[in-house]
Amino acid sequence: MEKQRQDIVPWRLSVAPMMDWTDRHCRYFHRLMSAHTLLYTEMVTAPALVRGEARHLLAFDPAEHPVAVQLGGSDPKELAEAARIACDEGYDEVNLNVGCPSDRVQSGTFGAVLMKTPALVAECVAAMAAASSVEVTVKCRIGVDDQDPREVLPGFLETVAAAGVSRFVVHARKAWLQGLSPKENRDVPPLDYGLVAEMKRAFPALEICINGGVQSLDAARDFLAGGLDGAMIGRAAYHDPAAILLPADEAIFGVPGQTSRHRVVEEMKPYIARHLATGGRLHAVTRHMLGLFAGRPGARAWRRVLSEGATRPGAGLELLDEALRQRDGARAA
Structure with missing residues (x-):
């Protein structure tokens, strides 16, 4: 794979980290359709890497670049060590999951439940950044449970940004940690794209990428034209990858792409x-x-x-x- 051009910003379009889907085989397949779209691993838990000797979960083909690893966890020291391991493996970005609503994630006190403790998230990302040779980013929700997103999201972004994070991927739905399954959490809570756009205006120095319900390349382009820094596409990019990724290099990055x-x-x-x-x-x-x-x-x-x-x-x-x-x-x- 050719080295990424300096003027291309890969996170303008990305394929979301999806458990059981975005493994290394999937990412290699997606990379053949777009040379520049940013690809993410499935979430890998920090305890699995640090205590479970699961480094094999980080294996990837060099052709997958640019590729980011998504980590899950809530212990700053453990996350720092996991981030260091990921950097040693050659990843281009380390992302912290603050958005997954599954019961398994809640029991480990990480994922979307961390929206309730921005100070802990800030401590985690500061430790990760100190141990990382690449950028540390955060993927989050607009809020959880009975939180008012318009009240909590600005404070969350401000607190975590102060710890050194300059790029956030915001899933434009709340997560309900009780009463909704992980699948329902992807569909039932209403989308609030307007709030994510407001956060970009409120924090112009931050790079804000939008996620949640983005179904097409045209929709991604509309978000970019509206001032957001990137769009992340999930299930649509998996179920109909050619429609999203074959035209992406030309439509999003302005360079010739794969066509067949x-x-x-x-x-x-x-x-x-x-x-x-x-x-x-x-x-x-x-x-x-x-x-x-x-x-x-x-x-x-x-x-x-x-x-x-x-x-x-x-x-x-x-x-x-x-x-x-x-x-x-x-x-x-």
Whole structure:
């Protein structure tokens, strides 16, 4: 992968960290469609890295750059050590999760529950920054539970920014820690894009990126045109990656980009071959590729062949060729 151009700001567009989805195979696949969009790992907990010897969770291909690691935790010393480990692995950014509402995260006293303790978040990021050779950022909600976002979000940003954070990704929904599942927390609380835009006007020196319900590249461009510094797209970028990422380099970064879904498949083959040669299963990679032809003729045939065949013992690259043949045949019918 070519070195990032100095005049390109990768966080103008990013793919959200998503548990069980944005693993290293997914990120490599996404990178083939956009050279410049910032990619994030799934959240990795600091205790897993520091106490659990889970450094393998940080493995990534150099082609994934620019790539950021998202950490979860609430102990400043542990987060500092996790950040140091991530920097040693070569990540371009270290992000602290202050937005995940899952029960597992709450039990560890991190994620969205940290919105209630901005001073602790400030202590955490200060320790992380002292141990990091790259930028430390924060992904947060606009508030949690009965908090009034218009009251708490400005104070949260001010407190954490004073500890050295200059870039925030703000999910424009509150998180309800009781009564809503993690899935419902992605859909049920109303979006307040206006408040996030207000925060950019109130804190012009900060880089504010928006997240939550961003469904298209056009929507991302509208947020950028409205003065926000970046847009983060989650599920839409996973389920229909080509619609978001193939045009992204030209539309967002002003440089020529990838144009062909078929070419992406061909460029995935050497990567998949290396994965299979080390004993990996085909499904581990192709499960992320099911949406490549979403909304286009033959998409169902492509998904069917990969879904039914990739989990079979011995499945290999010939299945991708068969999926393309079936897709092309269905498209021509």
